[in-house]
Amino acid sequence: MRLYSAFMGLSLLVSFTTLSSEQGESSELTAYIIGGKPAPLTQPPFFARVILHRTGEAQFNNLCGASIINDRYIMTAAHCLGDDVFTDGWTIDDLRILVKNPTMNDVYLEEFKDVRSFIVHPDYDETNLWINDIALIELSHPITDNVQSITLPQDFGDYSNEAVYQIFGLGQTSTSNTNEPSRLLWAEVEPLTDTQCSSMISDFNTQESLCATGVTNQAYTGICSGDSGGPLTYQDSSSQYQQIGIISYGSSICESPRVPSVFTEVLNYTTWIEAHTSSGEKTQYDAQLAATETYYSNGDNGFQPEETNGSPPESITSSTSGGAIHVFWLLMGGMLTYLRRSACSLRSRVKA
Numbered sequence: 001m002r003l004y005s006a007f008m009g010l011s012l013l014v015s016f017t018t019l020s021s022e023q024g025e026s027s028e029l030t031a032y033i034i035g036g037k038p039a040p041l042t043q044p045p046f047f048a049r050v051i052l053h054r055t056g057e058a059q060f061n062n063l064c065g066a067s068i069i070n071d072r073y074i075m076t077a078a079h080c081l082g083d084d085v086f087t088d089g090w091t092i093d094d095l096r097i098l099v100k101n102p103t104m105n106d107v108y109l110e111e112f113k114d115v116r117s118f119i120v121h122p123d124y125d126e127t128n129l130w131i132n133d134i135a136l137i138e139l140s141h142p143i144t145d146n147v148q149s150i151t152l153p154q155d156f157g158d159y160s161n162e163a164v165y166q167i168f169g170l171g172q173t174s175t176s177n178t179n180e181p182s183r184l185l186w187a188e189v190e191p192l193t194d195t196q197c198s199s200m201i202s203d204f205n206t207q208e209s210l211c212a213t214g215v216t217n218q219a220y221t222g223i224c225s226g227d228s229g230g231p232l233t234y235q236d237s238s239s240q241y242q243q244i245g246i247i248s249y250g251s252s253i254c255e256s257p258r259v260p261s262v263f264t265e266v267l268n269y270t271t272w273i274e275a276h277t278s279s280g281e282k283t284q285y286d287a288q289l290a291a292t293e294t295y296y297s298n299g300d301n302g303f304q305p306e307e308t309n310g311s312p313p314e315s316i317t318s319s320t321s322g323g324a325i326h327v328f329w330l331l332m333g334g335m336l337t338y339l340r341r342s343a344c345s346l347r348s349r350v351k352a
Helices: 194-200 266-277 305-309
Strands: 015-018 047-053 059-068 073-076 095-099 113-120 135-139 165-169 185-191 209-216 219-221 231-235 241-251 261-265 327-331 336-341
Touching (some): 059 095, 073 241, 073 266, 261 266
Antiparallel strands (some): 015 059, 047 059, 059 073, 073 135, 165 231, 209 219, 231 241, 241 261
């Protein structure tokens, strides 16, 4: 069954998707990369999505970005799995994961992977700028797709002197533009020092967080509503991606160059991550194979789209419906606002 999207916001990223037997219309998402470019269909192979979907229903909610730790574990932001997410009848049993497929509307229900459990960092604090904003999701069945386990940093010196980092997401592309991107976007950002971050963000936690901003060809780059949980990376000397941050929060005015994007610093949690994910195995990525295969995911049952439809589904156009509701943090004497969540509604359909 092919999916179409309809979303309503919950955390910095949220979107709904509707399934049906015909092509349908899709509407906005709650998180795009600002100033970003479409990622190649085979890249990045470590990106994943957290989804809500009730069994038997023709609708799903694209909740947050995430990254692949190994064949059984996914990493995302803790606020993506907060109590406020599981409202309106949504339960933990409705959590799903989508890997490999970077598109927004060219998605089949059969690509979703079931979730066994999740763990939020025990010291996560949503009352204080989301300190320790990190969570791990255990899958019910191992990933069998040609995807890549993200490399975790081992030393601050590995990336502290890097001039450019990368961000990935499916969120809004501007504060005013709520149309969803057709596929995963990426952009470059420039890291700031702790002193710079603290001067722009009241109560910025220098021990647990990183911040970054960026200007590319005069266009501001950064995160926006809907990008939560996605990875902040850098490329090491062998051109391999290492994940150094998790998208946590940003300005309610996404294009504001004066206010940086904020990320949970992964290096502080590598011991915790490894302790809780040791039962999984690193996925083996084959770049040559990726160049010849489709971007659809195997899901939990070795799904092949031709088994469902006979041919690859057509792409879907989208139209906007609904609006956004923001929860703000007032910073720096009320002069700056940070948004954590937004709510939107989208609709699109699935091809059976």
